[in-house]
Amino acid sequence: MFKNDTAVVLIECQNEFCSKEGALYNAVKDVLEENRVLDNINNLLNSAREHCYVVHVPISFQQGYPEIGKNPYGILKGVIDAGAFQKNEKGSEFYDAFKPAQKDIIAEGKKTLCAFGSSNLDTVLRANNIKNLAFAGFLTNVCVEATARTAYDRGYNVFVISDCTAATSKEEQTFATEKIFPLFARVLTHTDFINQVLEGKELTTRSERGYYQ
Amino acid sequence: MFKNDTAVVLIECQNEFCSKEGALYNAVKDVLEENRVLDNINNLLNSAREHCYVVHVPISFQQGYPEIGKNPYGILKGVIDAGAFQKNEKGSEFYDAFKPAQKDIIAEGKKTLCAFGSSNLDTVLRANNIKNLAFAGFLTNVCVEATARTAYDRGYNVFVISDCTAATSKEEQTFATEKIFPLFARVLTHTDFINQVLEGKELTTRSERGYYQ
Amino acid sequence: MFKNDTAVVLIECQNEFCSKEGALYNAVKDVLEENRVLDNINNLLNSAREHCYVVHVPISFQQGYPEIGKNPYGILKGVIDAGAFQKNEKGSEFYDAFKPAQKDIIAEGKKTLCAFGSSNLDTVLRANNIKNLAFAGFLTNVCVEATARTAYDRGYNVFVISDCTAATSKEEQTFATEKIFPLFARVLTHTDFINQVLEGKELTTRSERGYYQ
């Protein structure tokens, strides 16, 4: 059955993070490999394409990063310093295994940590009456968390797929998953999400979702 | 002198509106030709590229318009019915004369009438500390007006360049320009904007803007 | 039957506009009286309280209007010049006949033309899964229009109740109602809205709304 109120949302599943040649691959390598994140995302995508919407949220910047401005600080300065996510370069392309299928939706315009802050993610979700969002991608406690926090504030039912995300250290991955996400999301492994939500008991109204609360 | 707090913002200067083969050219033809809008935008762009930021805000949709949803109404239904602004088709490309130069900024993601509602326009403006916005493009009383209204609400100093915009009738063009825009914007011809704002007296602080109030 | 996906949204139904002592009453008097707007809003409210949510969106400002800033222009300058909508003054209170009932919802924080730009209107609507919005209040082509435009962009089904709104001239009232609102809303009189939507045929899915398209 197709759950037309549900979407799997992939944050920045691009070469910079996913490909061994990516500028930020080494930053996530430990968590990526230990948790088999790329395999898990692949499994999640396969099931999602049968059962719900798939929304991709890539990030990229024009030459010279004019979208960030002249005095960057924090993690966006890190993006510039790494030369990451430049348009028309290999690193900003979708990772081969996760390339959008024709019926997937692409939320365009992400330049900020929270996808709602710059991309049209909210527009495409609302247009399709999507209520339940399952987040996967990178970085667990930066863009995934920022986007999941705002999704909660905007009234979505938020899931974070714990083994389909990666941070730059196991400590941060664990802290986000165990301490932070439960404040505003349901945290599930991809197999539990597929079994319980996508292929399992129908997700109809909020009050019936006791099994994952 | 480069006014680094000022931008000319071009709304949907794409083939659909500007090229004789465009799906919506006939809708704007009367105003376009009578007011010589394309020539005026060209002049505006030439001066703007010397004196301030240029930001392009195109609109486009994936095949099947999934970003609009399954039950469209109003003017977005008109866009679908006209088959307009589809990605990878001629109509959604920038009009040749207005193609972005390398240092221009492109605000990506527009799917809604107001550019702030879906594109990253606000992000790129804030990142560059841009305060003064001069709007041109299409349609005068739809996307240009929606975006100018929100710009006012977000604290920008808003200009509308009256002879660089077009509506689908002279009546609507005149009503927007004379009755509506003055509520939240300064309305200037492109020559006045170029002379007074871009090449003229410096636009430094709000309190000094008496000459165009 | 209670339509729990529908709300009547009252924009600025406060003394400044509705009471003869209000600072802006004279500005809307012609349309208000000719169209019997206050009586109509009263009828709309009575039916709405039986059949759907009622959301009030008032506007008010601290002493000195710090929320508008030091160099106002456009219509917000007019608000300051009129000394209108000051907190703790009679003019900013709800008009007696339209005071919120206990179960009504109040969207707080409006300082801008578009209610979505500053109040928590979107938050309270999303929290309650409200999809259909019927707008009434003031001014037709300023705050009502700005809010209705954004509501369209955010995927709501938008109604404007034509005889429950007022502009500062009949010309502007007519132009907004006949030329502008149909671009992004269904325009109905309050009796038609009550009969067709609130008390009539159930409003279930978008595709069944042919009777008012």
Next chain:
Amino acid sequence: MFKNDTAVVLIECQNEFCSKEGALYNAVKDVLEENRVLDNINNLLNSAREHCYVVHVPISFQQGYPEIGKNPYGILKGVIDAGAFQKNEKGSEFYDAFKPAQKDIIAEGKKTLCAFGSSNLDTVLRANNIKNLAFAGFLTNVCVEATARTAYDRGYNVFVISDCTAATSKEEQTFATEKIFPLFARVLTHTDFINQVLEGKELTTRSERGYYQ
């Protein structure tokens, strides 16, 4: 000197958190007392009122919490379960020592974790051309963090005043302060912020802020 581009932003400094009778006082008590947070906020406020804007961001809900909706989960469910932040009750009032002074600005409407998601915080900041934000208040890793993250995404220069915030455990307080905030903010004690930013070297342009990077 008054830094008119700078504001101290107090998140939810209300009785629920700050007063011993508050519904959530015990939740923050350990960090509050160990770090002398209330004394520190008091010192911060005293200096801020001389040197920059002060913006208060309180949260409160109507009877029955209609702003949260019928199927709450996560931390907002916790707010309801605790009966916290109800309008017209003692708990939602400002803590006596932190009551707004007449020239302070109050951002109204907060219902969500991130203040930008529902209050008019952005509106009042933009209206006053405020660029630098120093956050204090509660909870460190919930509302303060959510608001600071969005502030970063919106191009503000973000400070978090580490000893003027409290979380529900020392572990969370430390993790947020040491691991998370530096991704998108400068973390300073209140004495360092007062000395270096408010009373010290002028904060003029981004590129000159090396001393706190």
